[in-house]
Amino acid sequence: MKKSNTLKRLTEKFPNSIIETHSFRSDDTAVVKKNDIMEIFTFLRDDPDLLYNFMMDLTAVDYMGDESRFEVVYHLYSLKFNTRIRIKAKVAESECSIDSITSLWASANWFEREVYDLYGIHFNGHPDLRRILMYEDFKGHPLRKDYPIRKRQPLIGPIN
Amino acid sequence: MSETTKDLYTENMIINMGPSHPVTHGTVKFLVTLDGEKIVDMKVDIGYLHRGFEKMCENSTWEQVMPFTDRLNYVSPLINNVGYALAVEKLIGIDVPERCKYIRVIACELSRIADHLTNIAASAMEMGAMTAFLYFVEAREFIWDLIESFCGARVTTNYVRIGGLKNDLPDGFKEKTLHALAEVRKFWDDVNKLLTKNRIFIDRVRNTGTMPPEEAISYGFTGPCLRASGVPYDVRKAHPYLIYDQLNFDIPVGEQGDNFDRYLVRMEEIIQSTRIVEQALEQIPKGPINICSPEYRWQPKEAVYDKIESLIFHFKTVVEGIKPPNGEIYFPIEAANGELGFYLVSNGGGKPYKCRVRPPCFPLTAAMPRMVKGGFIADIIPTFDLINMIGGECDR
Numbered sequence: 044m045k046k047s048n049t050l051k052r053l054t055e056k057f058p059n060s061i062i063e064t065h066s067f068r069s070d071d072t073a074v075v076k077k078n079d080i081m082e083i084f085t086f087l088r089d090d091p092d093l094l095y096n097f098m099m100d101l102t103a104v105d106y107m108g109d110e111s112r113f114e115v116v117y118h119l120y121s122l123k124f125n126t127r128i129r130i131k132a133k134v135a136e137s138e139c140s141i142d143s144i145t146s147l148w149a150s151a152n153w154f155e156r157e158v159y160d161l162y163g164i165h166f167n168g169h170p171d172l173r174r175i176l177m178y179e180d181f182k183g184h185p186l187r188k189d190y191p192i193r194k195r196q197p198l199i200g201p202i203n
Numbered sequence: 204m205s206e207t208t209k210d211l212y213t214e215n216m217i218i219n220m221g222p223s224h225p226v227t228h229g230t231v232k233f234l235v236t237l238d239g240e241k242i243v244d245m246k247v248d249i250g251y252l253h254r255g256f257e258k259m260c261e262n263s264t265w266e267q268v269m270p271f272t273d274r275l276n277y278v279s280p281l282i283n284n285v286g287y288a289l290a291v292e293k294l295i296g297i298d299v300p301e302r303c304k305y306i307r308v309i310a311c312e313l314s315r316i317a318d319h320l321t322n323i324a325a326s327a328m329e330m331g332a333m334t335a336f337l338y339f340v341e342a343r344e345f346i347w348d349l350i351e352s353f354c355g356a357r358v359t360t361n362y363v364r365i366g367g368l369k370n371d372l373p374d375g376f377k378e379k380t381l382h383a384l385a386e387v388r389k390f391w392d393d394v395n396k397l398l399t400k401n402r403i404f405i406d407r408v409r410n411t412g413t414m415p416p417e418e419a420i421s422y423g424f425t426g427p428c429l430r431a432s433g434v435p436y437d438v439r440k441a442h443p444y445l446i447y448d449q450l451n452f453d454i455p456v457g458e459q460g461d462n463f464d465r466y467l468v469r470m471e472e473i474i475q476s477t478r479i480v481e482q483a484l485e486q487i488p489k490g491p492i493n494i495c496s497p498e499y500r501w502q503p504k505e506a507v508y509d510k511i512e513s514l515i516f517h518f519k520t521v522v523e524g525i526k527p528p529n530g531e532i533y534f535p536i537e538a539a540n541g542e543l544g545f546y547l548v549s550n551g552g553g554k555p556y557k558c559r560v561r562p563p564c565f566p567l568t569a570a571m572p573r574m575v576k577g578g579f580i581a582d583i584i585p586t587f588d589l590i591n592m593i594g595g596e597c598d599r
Contacts, residue, residue, distance in 0.1 A: 067530045068293055096420050100533070100544055100561040116546065118533055118561070122420070122434070125441050129533060150423025153569040161257075176250040176598060185258055192262050 047071070049093055049128050057083055062133075070129055077115070077132040077141045084147050087119060087128070095119035095128065098144070101154035103134075103162045107188040111135040113164055117144075140165035143172075161186040215243055222251050226329040226584045229594040231568070233583065240579045245572040249598055256599035260558035264524025265291055266365060268558060273359045275560060276596040278321050279314035279539045281350065283596075284363035289444060290534035290545035291365045294527045297494055303367055304445045305487040309380075310350075310362065311445075311536075312476040312483070316387065317346040318539030318591075319427075319469045319476075326466070326588035327398060330407050335394045342390035345383040352379065365525065366500030367493030377484045384477045391473060399470070408462035412574040412586030415460060422573065423566035426541025427468045428590055432460030438537035450482050465589040499525050524553025531557075540564045540591050562596040 050064045050071050060079035065072050075083055087095040097120040104114045111133040120127050134141050143166035144151045155166045156175040163184035166172055174181065178198070183190055221232035230251035236244040256275070260268045272283040285307045292299065299307075324339035347357045353372050354362035362369050398404045414424065419432040429436055437454045439447040455471035457464025493500050497516035506513040527549045535544040541563030548557035567590040574586050 068296065068532050070532055072531075098423060099425075099535070099542065100546060100559070102546060102557075102559045104548055104557045116559075118544065118546065122436055127533070129531075148423065149418070149421045149573075150566045150569065153565060174250075176253040178250070185255060188261075190258075192258055 049126060052090070052093060053083070053087070056086060071127070072129040072131060074131045074133065077134055080130070080132055080144065081142050083130065084144055088147060093121060094123045095121045097122060098148035098150050101151055101158065103158045103164055105162060105186065105188045113139070113162060115141055115158065115164060134164055139163060140167055142167050143169040145169055160184070163187065220583065222248070228325050228329070228588070229592045229597070231592060231594065233571070235580065235583070237580060242575050242578055242580060242583070245575060247568060247571050249568060252594035252598040254599070256560065257558055260555050262554065264553050265527065265555060266520070266524060268555065269363065270359065270361045273361055274595050275562070275599065276318070276538060276540065276593045277358055278593060279318035280358060280360045281310040281314040281362060282536065282538045283543065284360060285311050286534070286536040286538065286543045287545055288363045288365050289536060290532060290547055291527060293534050294530060294532045294547050294549055295499055297366060297496060297499060299367060299494055300491045301488050302490045303492045305483050306368060306372060306492065307363065308445050308447065308450070309480055309483050312479045313346050313349060315476045315539045316473050317343050319473050320346070322589070322591045323394070323466060323469055326585065327404070329584050329588055330404065332398065332404060335397050338390045338394050342387045345386050349380055349383050352376065364493070364500065366496060371492050380480060380484060384480060387473070387477065391470070395470065399467070405463060407581070408466060408585045408589070410459070411462050411578060411582040412589065413459060413461040414570065414574055418573070419460060422570040424541070424570070425563050426537070426539070427472060428465055428567055429541065430455065431457035431464035431468045433458055438535050438542055442535065444536060446483070450479050452479050462585045462589045526551060526553055535561070538563055540567070540593065540596070560599060562599065564590065564592045564597050568592045568597055
């Protein structure tokens with residue numbers, strides 16, 4: 044079983060960083076501590092038995108009311124072994140930041156900008172952290188659960 | 204010349220290309236720094252078509268999300284419909300009937316043909332080949348007529364349902380489809396003769412926008428653009444969904460990863476998709492198209508009017524929405540532009556807690572500066588054309 048293999052390797056290698064794992068509907072998931080994501084992603088990408096070379100998707104979920112409000116969700120894919128894994132890192136509202144993984148995958152650049160734009164999570168070490176979908180003078184972060192769906196803001200053209 | 208100009212003071216010029224430029228199909232702005240005609244730097248500004256897809260989904264029932272997915276990649280909306288339906292079905296843990304799977308495959312592949320035809324047509328036109336554009340748009344008309352015949356709409360299809368389909372295929376669909384595909388092949392032959400060995404076209408696309416495979420992977424390329432770089436990754440082969448594992452088709456792969464390879468890969472995929480449709484039409488079984496599970500799929504109207512249980516189920520699922528169990532899933536499918544993934548989180552309620560789309564052309568657009576830097580300003584046009592950025596999907 045290749046899939047559980049990844050989770051096994053991961054828990055053996057980082058026993059103190061993995062908070063929990065599950066495989067709901069055969070989607071392997073590991074919840075990790077946010078301070079250790081760089082080592083974990085480097086291991087997942089470079090380990091010869093795992094080789095997760097694609098960073099397919101990066102997003103966040105707002106669990107408003109939970110102890111740590113946000114979860115940054117990464118989806119990785121290994122072309123060689125044809126396996127997928129989801130890594131989640133909890134981010135509290137009080138220190139709303141996480142390390143940027145743009146140094147590992149170029150695709151993270153825009154995905155992280157999107158999460159910053161829509162959720163207001165700061166990515167430490169990101170080379171160009173600006174809004175991407177909303178305009179620069181937009182106030183607030185629209186995908187947060189406490190942003191009202193009917194709220195309107197004046198539209199201002201982009202600034203060069 | 205260089206002797207006389209070397210002491211002259213020159214400076215780079217910054218120009219705005221877009222957000223509404225005739226050759227950028229899609230509302231996007233390039234802020235290009237030029238040294239003469241050479242591109243020194245480039246910034247891409249997207250978001251002009253952002254309409255809060257995820258926010259809308261979080262405030263709609265699971266069923267109501269379906270028409271929003273039409274507007275993601277509006278050139279091949281059926282693929283988005285199928286992707287979302289499959290994702291919700293995975294979250295619930297249900298499997299649709301065999302006939303439904305075949306119809307979904309046919310719908311997906313017809314959309315893929317339409318998407319590739321549109322892409323090549325528009326690219327050719329923006330490089331000056333008007334005839335190729337007219338031929339392929341006429342070919343697309345045959346495909347859109349087919350799509351209209353089974354779902355009533357040409358672009359905003361809204362055809363697929365969670366746990367089934369809106370309706371079955373019409374009578375005589377097989378004959379009509381075989382005829383349409385034969386017509387598409389004729390146009391394909393014409394455009395193939397017009398473009399593939401055309402010196403003017405090749406000069407524009409060969410060795411421009413080149414992407415080596417390692418970098419394409421790092422940038423998150425998928426779909427035809429990744430395959431043009433020589434990486435044979437296709438979700439239909441890697442994680443076969445529906446009935447793709449029972450069909451014979453090939454995955455075309457490029458060698459150099461430039462714009463010409465992207466064009467060739469798309470041209471070949473049109474032919475492979477016609478093969479898939481023909482096989483699916485040959486093998487399609489008879490039977491139901493919807494699952495029989497009234498808490499997830501609406502009952503037929505006759506049952507709703509005649510039986511009290513069906514009426515109650517109808518009322519509950521329409522007003523409150525269907526209720527998938529608690530959990531989260533990611534489901535990728537091969538859209539015309541690459542891997543289209545849905546990441547859904549359910550809290551057991553009638554509305555998605557989170558409905559994330561992984562848009563395939565978002566990472567492709569992000570790599571635009573990497574692909575055109577050092578080239579000429581004229582290279583922006585074929586490169587941007589052949590990554591096929593679709594505003595509705597990129598900006599959501």
